[in-house]
Amino acid sequence: MKLLIVEDDADTSSFVKYVLEQERFDVLTAGSAFEARGYLKSFKPDLVILDRGLPDADGLDFCRELKMLPQYAHIPVLFLSAAKTPADVVDGFNSGGSDYMTKPFGFIELVARVQSLLRKPAPAITHA
Ligand code: CA
Numbered sequence: 159m160k161l162l163i164v165e166d167d168a169d170t171s172s173f174v175k176y177v178l179e180q181e182r183f184d185v186l187t188a189g190s191a192f193e194a195r196g197y198l199k200s201f202k203p204d205l206v207i208l209d210r211g212l213p214d215a216d217g218l219d220f221c222r223e224l225k226m227l228p229q230y231a232h233i234p235v236l237f238l239s240a241a242k243t244p245a246d247v248v249d250g251f252n253s254g255g256s257d258y259m260t261k262p263f264g265f266i267e268l269v270a271r272v273q274s275l276l277r278k279p280a281p282a283i284t285h286a
Pocket of ligand 1: 166167210211212
C-alpha cells in the first residue's frame with residue numbers, strides 16, 4: 159500500500175516515513191501542497207497523511223480540494239496536526255478527513271490508525 163505524507167516539518171515527516179516503512183508501506187513525502195499534487199498524479203497513494211499548516215496551503219483546504227476531485231475523493235485523509243481543540247478536530251472531519259491525530263503522537267497509534275483507514279472506504283464529503 160502506498161502512503162503520501164504531506165508535511166513541511168522535516169523531522170516529523172522523516173519520523174513518520176521511517177515508522178511506516180518499517181510496516182512495509184511504500185511511503186513518499188511532500189513538503190507542500192504543490193508537491194503533493196504532483197505525487198497524487200504520479201504515485202497514486204492509497205492514503206494521505208496531511209499536516210494542516212503547509213507553506214502554500216491550509217491543510218483543510220487541501221483536503222476539500224481532494225474530496226472535490228473524483229479521481230482523488232476516495233483516498234482517505236488522516237490529519238496529523240498540532241491544532242487539537244475539539245473545534246479543530248471537527249474542522250478536520252468536516253473538510254473530508256477520515257481521521258485526525260494530534261501532535262505529539264505515538265507511532266503505535268499512528269500505525270494502527272493507518273491500518274484501520276486502509277481497511278475501509280473513505281466517507282463522501284458533505285458540502286456545507
Ligand atoms: Ca506544518
